[in-house]
Amino acid sequence: MTFNTEVVGCYWQEDQGQWKVKLRQTQPSGQSREFEDCCDLLLHATGILNNFKWPDIEGIEKFKGKVGFPRSMAPSSTDFKVDDTHSTLAG
Numbered sequence: 001m002t003f004n005t006e007v008v009g010c011y012w013q014e015d016q017g018q019w020k021v022k023l024r025q026t027q028p029s030g031q032s033r034e035f036e037d038c039c040d041l042l043l044h045a046t047g048i049l050n051n052f053k054w055p056d057i058e059g060i061e062k063f064k065g066k067v068g069f070p071r072s073m074a075p076s077s078t079d080f081k082v083d084d085t086h087s088t089l090a091g
Contacts, residue, residue: 008034010042 008022
């Protein structure tokens with residue numbers, strides 16, 4: 001696993017039966033490097049929920065109940081419980 005790295009491109013290599021993945025890794029100092037790697041299995045896990053933005057719902061700031069993000073409502077979470085309550089899922 002490689003952290004602080006973005007996928008720049010991925011290309012199927014038919015002759016090798018593998019994916020060629022171009023990556024850009026950025027160090028905490030801001031310095032970056034680009035490199036390539038190959039893999040047999042490519043999972044598209046872009047982390048879209050890492051950049052979550054609340055939808056523009058009129059009146060949400062007046063809502064008196066709990067408002068939660070799906071990650072905070074996971075069964076292992078102790079921050080957000082929905083037991084014995086009325087719940088609405090929008091999405």
